[in-house]
Structures are given as structure tokens and as C-alpha cells.
Amino acid sequence: MSMLRRLLNRRREQALAEEFDEEIEFHLQQRIERNLRQGMDETAARAEARRHFGNVHLAREDMRQARVASWVDDFLSDVRYAVRVFARQPVLTGIAVLTLALGIGANAAIYSVLNAVLFRPLPFADADRAVLLNERLRSGGGMSPTIPEILDIRARSQSFDVVTFFDTRDAQIDGGSEPAHVQTARVDAAYLPLVGARPALGRLLTEADSAEGSPRVVLLSDGFWRRNFGAAPDIVGRTITVNGASHQIAGVLSPDSHMFLSGGQEMYVPYPLVPTYTQRTAEFANVRRVMTVGRLKRGVSFEAASADLASVAAGLIAEHPHLYKEFGDAGNFVIDVQPLREAIGESGQRPLFLLFGAVIVVLLIACVNAAQFLMSHAIEREPEVALRSALGAGRARLVRQFLSETLLLAVSAGALGLALALGLVALLRSGLPPMLMVGEVDLDLRVLGFVAALALGTTLVCGLVPSLRYSRPQLGPSLRLDTRGGTTRRSRARHVLVAIEVALSVVLLVQAVLLTRSLGALQRDQSGFSAESVMSMRIRGMAGGGPALGMLYQRYLESIGGLADIAHAAVSSSVLPGRPSTPFTLVGRSDTVAAQSRQSTSYQIVSADYFDVLGIPLRQGRTFAPTDTASAAPVAIVNEEMARLHWTGENPIGQRLVAGSGPREATMTVVGVVGNVRPPFQTGDVPQLYVSYLQQAEPSMFVLVRPRPDRPVMVDMIKRAIWSVEPRQAVFDIRALDEMLAQAFQGQRIMATIIGSFAALAFVMSIAGIFAVISYLTSRRLKEIALRRAIGAQAPDVLRLLAGHTLLWTLIGLAAGAGVATLASGMLSATVRGLLPLDLATVAYTSGAYLIVVAAATVIPALQGLRVDPASMLRAE
């Protein structure tokens, strides 16, 4: 008999019962009619028919057995019973279900991020064979292959169907409402097909597009086509001006074409395979900025591909020893393959695993709570279990009963957790930093499966142990309905659980406090400048470079400076000084060359007003003057730290130094000293060097503008001021400087927020759990307390009895938690930049505060135990 049919029959139970009654009725009627025909009277005929039929009820029951799977019935009655049992302890049940749901929901939410970043497969054909190719030195350091190397790998390796590449760069386009800055990828013809991109209009790129002298073409992304061209259906064949040159639009990509590695690109142009890139002797041959992607041939393993690439590498070294000698011995230079999926997830992996660890801790606490609950539950029904046992219920039947209850718990907690996860996912989607993801953070089937497994797994783990344990009751004591005996023995296990809960919570709390303190410290450490109300925007100078570029910026600044509401405007190669990475030497010093070779400074190209815009004080000398042009003697401005390090007791003004690498190297004279600036993540003062934008050309610049007090920054007016000089100049990345700086700590802030929320959750859950346990244990011992008080125990004695043990175990948990927290913050500091070292004070204050709350959660229920009137309690006995 098919199980399915039997299950289905259950739903037809009512109808079937009616049919059966009808059938019996028919049978009885036939018999009665026969009896009447044989001359019996009505009453006798009926009686005979019934007798002849046999037991109608038994027949009906037998038929039901034949049709309905009885375990379904048993299960449903188990569940109904479980609902009733749970309803008897609504608070405890509520806490258990809610904590489990919170644990499951938080896990599902974090897992949905992990899923998008690390697990969800790439959505194109043969994605499992897609790899990223990189070069690496065994002595340390990785790099991208050069174009000539890629072409050699493509020609010589045996392992790949496709080897292709792309890079990304900014582009400026004309036409439309204003000159736009567009993120662009230069792609090799094979790249787009490899990642499954399809043209919605027109075509993809071909090898011919990359050839020298071929007409310039460009592909548009779906979004860009819609936004900038109003989704014009006749777009293919039109021309747009990209970086000053006319390009024909060859196609528009379909919206589902995902460019995983290149992020937000909106235009695709063919990578020019011209001798300047492809020849080893050419100008750009050593440029290592392309991403190289390949697809393994079917059946080729990663190991085989690596071996193949090793022989390609050996061949390259043999043929061009002069190019590779800087990489050391032959075996030091390696070409690697990495699965593309793995490469995409790499950036998010460490922080996500940390968050996952944190959320697992939350789940464990939920589990401990649920286990505590189920243990109370099991103890509570020991008499009932014993009774059933005595009446002959098998142990298997009892375990099944417990399992049904656990399952009920799992399903309710899972469903509630899922609802929570939906909300959390929406929050995470808006709050997460851009990470390389496949698809959206979403609750897909994989996440749902995870939730189901989690709900079942956790409840089974925390439910099975108590049910196995308590399904074998000691009949004697339990049946006497006397619960005093069992309490002490079992409270040991419960106190261990409390200690675990405490330890887990402390681990999270300490990390949360540490993260928050570190974030505060990072923000406080920024100093020496004022970002408030400063507006930052980027431009990319279009002139050929050199002095002309400086002149162009000068005209922009004059035009912006003419606006009434602008107090100061400046251009700068970076928003704030960077890390000191530019070596410099002082001219006319007796210091040894070796000593000087170790010194370095930040190096920033700025216009004179930069210091006014950011409120950096001038301490000595002057800032840059309009006369500090390319034809005048190079000048420099240093910060106080530089002056203190090198010219203590001397006048820094007029000192000379050599700084700048490559073509930028120049001998400069110091004309001014300004205050020290500490940008984000810099804890102490370091040497800082500023040079004039009229003397050093840089195409990519920030325009920084400070409005007059109480005046808004009119971005449109600034743009127009720039366009009045150069109408084709795109102005982009327009942001308030303080927002931009806050972004620097985004990762830290997110970590602090999420771990902080988890810690808060852990805190509430553990306190609720401890409170519930102590309340329960106290309520079990009311009789004992009454007895003790009746024979003279004082309030403090009783309190010690009820709370002392818990507090002792709490202390044990705190100690263990502090130990684990130290290890955990070690892992955290490897991932979170700028994390303060874990100090004793943080641990002590956090555990101290936690201990106070635990003490309250322990003592309050214990005090309730004291309020019991011994006389009435004992009389009730």
C-alpha cells in the first residue's frame, strides 16, 4: 500500500468514514429485508442483522487502520500534546523559541552574504573551469602578467580553451547633458564571451577590433544605455566622443551580462593589440595592470594547468633571461591559476568568516538556552513520563514523543528565524560595503536549505540529549511525585551550561567593546585639518601633460575663485597626505648616504590654497606663489615633523632637498613650514612634503572647495565655472570631504556595528536564559527553602544557597570567556585595520559590567524564593 496514498487518505478521512457508514448501512438493510422476507418481525429482523454483522465499531477502526498511516496520527497527536505541554510554560517556551529564532535568523542573514560572496556559482556556462591567472614570486609578492607574457601563455600552454584579459580605466565622454566620466574596461575579444556576456543590440567585440588601425568601436552596458541614451533602439552605429576621439557604438550588452571582476564598468572598448603593448621591447610592455582570465579545457585539473604553466614560465625565463633576472632564481617565478569563483570571494572571505564565527557564537547561546529549556521541560514531566513508562509505553515511543516536541520547537523557531532573516537581509543589503558578489544578497534556495538544516540540527542537538536522558526515568522517586531528590544532581549540568553561555557572551562583548573603542580612537587620531563643509570632486586633466596641465588647473581655480560664495578652492593630487613612501635626501648634509636612504616622506602635488581649504596652519615662510612655475626654481613646503626631524635648531626655510621618483625627481628649496596632518589610520606624525601643481604635472586631480561660512557649496556653479574654461571637462565623484573620510573607516564601522549587535543579542539572550534557569531552579526548591527557613535559615543563607552556585559558575565562565576573547581579538586584528590591542582594562570592565547584570538576573529570582511564606508552603505539602 503506497505510503503516499495512505497519507492522502488522511485528508479524505471524513469522506471515507461516511462512505463506509453508507456501505454498512446498505449491508444491514439487505439483511433486514432478507429477514423480513423470511417472516421475522421488524425488531427481530434488525437484531439479527446487527448480530450477523458483528462489531461495527471494530470494523470501522480496522478499516481506518488499513487506510491511514497510523504513525501520522500518532505524530499529530504527539504534536498536539506537545503544544499543550509547551502552552503550560509560555514564558520559558517563548524565551526558547525566540532565542533560537534570533540565532537562526542572524545566521541565515550572514550566511546569505557568505552565499553571495563565496558560494553561489558564477552564472555562466562552464564557470567551474574559469580561472584567474597570476604571476607570483616564491619569495613573496604577486603581479599581473604583461601583455607579451599573456600572448605567450595563450600560444604555448596546452591546458586552456581560452586565455583572455582586460583592464579598467577612466574615460570621459562628450554629448548628453554634460561631459561624463565613465568607468571603462578595455577588453580582449574573448573576455566578454567567456563570462557569458551577450549583446542585447548589435554585437560583441571581435579580434579585428583590437587590430592596429581598425575603426574605434565601443560597447555600452545596459544601464548606461538606458540612463544616457534613453534606451534608444537605434543606438548601434551612432558615434560618441570618448577621451576626445570619435567611437562608433557597436552594441549594447544585455542586462544579465555580469562583469564580476571589473565591477561598475559602463563601457567596453577593444584592448589595442598594437606593437606598443605586444612587443617586449615596447614602451608599455612592462605594464602589469591587466586581469588575466582563462577557461581550462574540459578534464584538465588545476594541478595539471599549474604544471603546464610552470613549463611556460621556464621557457620565458630561458628566452628572455635579462627580463627575469630581477625575479631571482629560475624557480622563484611562478604563474598561478586560481578558480575564478574563489578569486571573486577572496576579498570578503576573512571579515565574513569572522562575522560568521560571531553569529555562530550567538547561535550556540541560543542552543544553550533551548537545551536549558528542554531540560526544565523534561524534569517537569518526569512524573508523567514515569507513569507512561509504568503503563508500558516503550522507550522508543517516549523518545519519539520528545522528538516530536523538539521538532515543533525547530519548526516554530525556524519559521520565525526566517522572518527575521528577511528583515536582516534587507538591512545588510543597504549597509554592506561593495564587495565582489555573484548576484544579490538574498534568501535563495541554498540559504533556505541552510536555515532548515540549522533549525533541525540545532534543536535536535539541544533536544536529543535531554530527551534520551529523561526518557529513562527512575520510576521509584519520580512516581512519588517528589522532585526534591533530583534537583541538586541535575543542577550541576545546568550550571555548566550557564558557564558556557557566560563565556560565549563575554567573548563577543569584549570584541564589540574593543571594536568600538578602536573606531573611536581612529576617528580621534585624525587631526591637523578641518574637513567640515569642504566639498571634494575629481577631474582628469585633458591637456597633454606637463606645464600646460598646471596652467589649465590654474584657470579652473581662477574661475571657481571668482564665485561669490567660495572662500577657498584648490587642486591636489590626493585629498590628504598619504603614507610616507617617497624617499628623499637633504642637500649639503654630512649624514651618510645609508642613513638618508631610509628616510621617506609623503609627496603631494597641491595648489597654494590647499592649506586654507583644509585649515592647515602655516607655521613659517610662505605657501606657493603664482610665480612658482615650471620655469622658476622648484620649491617645496614641509610639515613641522619634517622640520623637527632634520633641521632642529636651524631655519628650515631655504634648506634644499631632493625628492620625487623618476621624471618627478627634483632638487627643491623649502619655502614654508605647515602644521602636521594625521590622515585616517595614521597614529603618529610623519614627514610630509608638498610641491606646487605648476611645477609637477598630474592628470588626475581632486578639486577641493571651501565655501564662505554659512554658505552652501553650489556644485552646479563650480561645474559651470570649470566648463567656462573647458566645456569638455568631466567633473565626477562629487562628495563632501567629511563623508568621504568617514568612508575610510567603513569596514571598521560595519564590523563594530554587526559584532556589536551580535554581542547585544548574546548579552540579552544569555541574561534571559540565566534568569529563566534560576527562576526555574528556585521554583523547584520552594519547599526545600520553606523547610530550611522553618528550621531557622536566615535570608542570606538561602540567597547563598540559591545564587551562590550560579555566581561561582558565572565567574568560571567569565574567566574562560576572557581567555577565548584574547585569542579571538588576535584573529580580529589580523582582519580589521587599526584595531587596538586587547588590554586588561577592556576585559575587566566588560566582564565586570556583565557580572553585575548576571548577579541581578540571579539574585532577583532568588529573592522571590525568599518571599514564600514557609508556613503556608509546608501546609500545602
Next chain:
Amino acid sequence: MSIQDKPRRVRDNRRDQLQGTLDLLVLRTLAAGGPMHGYAITERVEAVSRDVLRIEAGSLYPALHRMTEAGWVKAEWSTSERNRRARYYTLTTAGRKRLAEEEDHWTQLAAAVGRVLKQA
């Protein structure tokens, strides 16, 4: 809640000894007489066996339903001779096969019992 175990196991044992016979009788009757309702089956068995074999209706209907679930017989609501709704049972192909097996089994059993009676 099922504190008391249901007493069905005990009854099942008693009936199991008869069940094979009951199935055989029902299948055989249906094979011979075409579609009929439960009452007709009891009547016919009693008539053919000259009142030696009597089928208790309380056993017959559960058996019929069991055999329906097993696919040996097919049940349909239809109208009886006197225009009343009744449930008619028909033998299926699977039922015919089952009948053949049951008959073999019975013959062997009867022969075996006969041998024991003669020789013992």
C-alpha cells in the same frame, strides 16, 4: 496523547489465521460472479458452501478495503437491483494473479492436511 496502547494487535493475531482464507473466498467469489457488493458476497459464499462457511460482515469490509488498497479489487459506487446506491467490487488483473497464488497455496495446504490426517 496515547498513554494506553491500542489493543488492535491482539485482535489482529486472531484474525490473521483466517485472513488468507477470507481473501481466497472473496477473490474466488468475485472471479466467478463478476462485480458485486459486499452483501452479495456474503450471501453467495453462504449459498455455495451450503451455509457451512459464514463470512462475518465486520471482517469482510475491512478485508475488501485492504484488498482495494492493495489493488486486487476495484471499488465503484453504483446502483443496486432495487435502485439503491451500493459499492460494487470487481476483480483486477493483479487480483486474478493473487487468486491463482492463493488457490495454489490452499490446495497445497489442504493436501498436506489431508496427508497428515491419513497417516497420523
